[in-house]
Amino acid sequence: xENVATDENWKTCFSQLAPGLVLFARQWTRSLADAEDVVQxxxxxxxxxxxxxxxxxxxxxxxxxxxLDFLRRDRRRARRESTAMSDVDQAVEPAFHVExxxxxxxxxxxDLLPAEQREVLTLKIWxxxxxxxxxxxxxxxxxxxxxxxxxxxxxxxxxxxxx
Amino acid sequence: xxxxxELEDQxxxxxxxxxxxxxxxxxxxxxxxxxxxxxAGMLPRQRRFHFNWLSLGLGLAGAxxxxxxxxxxxxxxxxxxxxxxxxxxxxxxxxxxxxxxxAGLTQVVYHTRDEGLRFPANSQQPMRRVRSHTRETLQWLxxxxxxxxxxxxxxxxxxxxxxxGQ
Numbered sequence: 329x330e331n332v333a334t335d336e337n338w339k340t341c342f343s344q345l346a347p348g349l350v351l352f353a354r355q356w357t358r359s360l361a362d363a364e365d366v367v368q369x370x371x372x373x374x375x376x377x378x379x380x381x382x383x384x385x386x387x388x389x390x391x392x393x394x395x396l397d398f399l400r401r402d403r404r405r406a407r408r409e410s411t412a413m414s415d416v417d418q419a420v421e422p423a424f425h426v427e428x429x430x431x432x433x434x435x436x437x438x439d440l441l442p443a444e445q446r447e448v449l450t451l452k453i454w455x456x457x458x459x460x461x462x463x464x465x466x467x468x469x470x471x472x473x474x475x476x477x478x479x480x481x482x483x484x485x486x487x488x489x490x491x
Numbered sequence: 492x493x494x495x496x497e498l499e500d501q502x503x504x505x506x507x508x509x510x511x512x513x514x515x516x517x518x519x520x521x522x523x524x525x526x527x528x529x530x531a532g533m534l535p536r537q538r539r540f541h542f543n544w545l546s547l548g549l550g551l552a553g554a555x556x557x558x559x560x561x562x563x564x565x566x567x568x569x570x571x572x573x574x575x576x577x578x579x580x581x582x583x584x585x586x587x588x589x590x591x592x593x594a595g596l597t598q599v600v601y602h603t604r605d606e607g608l609r610f611p612a613n614s615q616q617p618m619r620r621v622r623s624h625t626r627e628t629l630q631w632l633x634x635x636x637x638x639x640x641x642x643x644x645x646x647x648x649x650x651x652x653x654x655x656g657q
Contacts (some may be wrong), residue, residue: 338522339518339519339522342515342518343515346510346514346515347506347507347508347509347510348507350507350508350510350514351507351508360508360510360511361511364510364511364513364514364517367510367514368514368517368518368521371518372518372521372522375522424505424506424507424508425505425506425507425508426505430501431501431504431505434501434502434505435505449502453499453502453503454502454503454505454507478495481495481498481499484498484502485495485498488498
């Protein structure tokens with residue numbers, strides 16, 4: 329019976345994962361509010377389908393899938409409204425609490441990363457997923473996940489002045 | 492990744508922005524709404540594979556009753572039935588023989604009727620007359636070609652059994 333996930337377990341789980349999930353979702357959304365919408369929809373969907381609470385790879389895959397759907401809808405809506413908003417990829421920035429200039433520079437360097445490297449970095453550093461879980465979430469091999477992570481670190485090191 | 496440990500530490504020090512309190516409330520509300528209409532999420536998949544002990548008990552009880560019934564049936568002596576079948580043993584023949592050889596005789600008594608006591612004209616003693624209907628099947632087989640011949644015919648037999656009047 330230790331596997332029984334009660335309603336309270338799910339709430340606790342969500343409160344722990346929410347910051348990382350929202351950060352992950354923000355890669356495909358223009359605003360924090362949109363990212364929260366994506367996370368809410370994904371988490372409720374994951375919960376409703378009775379998935380194992382420990383299957384984090386699947387949870388992040390669900391967030392990614394819904395975020396990509398959201399992105400498609402958002403782009404269509406933007407086209408319809410003929411807004412002069414910049415491209416979503418350019419507007420994406422991880423939402424961090426920045427405390428000093430070095431952190432600001434770090435965030436700027438993260439923004440310059442290719443999307444595929446940035447999403448692996450986000451899952452590894454701020455969501456603490458293993459490469460196996462990242463591979464499962466993104467539908468890639470573990471080796472690819474590890475390579476992208478390494479390339480991201482190399483790129484960050486190259487772009488940061490004092491490392 | 493040893494070369495990057497310092498960089499990784501720096502990255503971990505970056506704290507993602509906390510989601511709004513409203514998000515937590517919205518998710519809680521969604522979970523509560525789903526809970527009121529469905530038990531999904533409350534129970535894990537493994538739950539589906541738990542034994543239903545009531546069904547198991549009823550099943551075992553049924554199986555036990557069936558076994559006892561079969562045992563009682565086996566204990567009862569075989570009753571005489573009106574249908575009796577017999578088959579004569581197949582004679583041994585050479586496999587190279589190129590002619591039809593008897594392969595078997597089957598007799599099936601499919602009806603027997605007790606016609607009661609009779610007093611035959613030339614007898615002082617009553618006799619029980621039993622009439623039986625039989626179907627006999629004769630079969631021949633050519634062991635070399637595999638050809639077979641089968642003849643089946645009905646037969647009625649009346650038997651008189653003397654009854655001693657002691």
